[in-house]
Amino acid sequence: MPDGISCTRAKVFRRVMTPPEARLWTRLRGKRLNGVKFRRQHPVGPYILDFYCAWVKLAIEVDGASHDAPERIAHDRRRTAWLATQGIRVIRLRASDVRDEIEGGMDFIQRSVRERVPPGYHGVAPS
Template identity: 55%
Template sequence: MYAPKAAVAKARDLRRRLSLPEVILWTVIRGRRLGGVPFRRQHPVGPYILDFYCEASRLAVEVDGSGHEDPDRARHDARRTVWLNAQGIAVLRIPARDVLDNLEGVLATLKARAANPPPPGERDREAVEGA
């Protein structure tokens, strides 16, 4: 999918500045380490940059820190999810705290969703069991 040059440049920069939860998750899922499923990090799609993206499953994985609890940010995230769903991309939002406190639960959820993604828009936020 096309991404503006500015989004591609920003994605390159973001790859060098991952948050701690993003680094932890990337370390575990990179190189097809999660059941052979390939993921990309900081992947530009249209005007947006996805934290992680599995093209095979058309699944975006967003690691949301506390800033995403802000009402304005939550509205932006909702608009973004609607746009991504319209492109045929399902969105899985994972709280950053879950990556830090319940990595095994996050990985189990991620593996299940990548292997059998729901239709886009069915669920845009999923709590990880045991968190």
């Protein structure tokens, strides 16, 4: 369950998305990816996920150059491990790839969603 601080921060983050996040959001919003619903800047526990699909418990993080710093890498690993304990898979896209190679990123996201669809499920993603 997110805390009040995470919810407040998430609202601010929704208004101030980075250009790569905004670009990806135009491709995910309104169930544009095969009818699958994503939320943006979604709080989960103490963390805020860039994009999240609750149906398949998939988080998408758009990482800029700051994520290359050793302390940030360690933080991202701890965060990913904690989210895994909640059943959430995290996939990471480089901001430069979202900017320059959006189609490859979208293919990766589609494959990741398909891998997490419940066994035996055939049909349209639930709302």
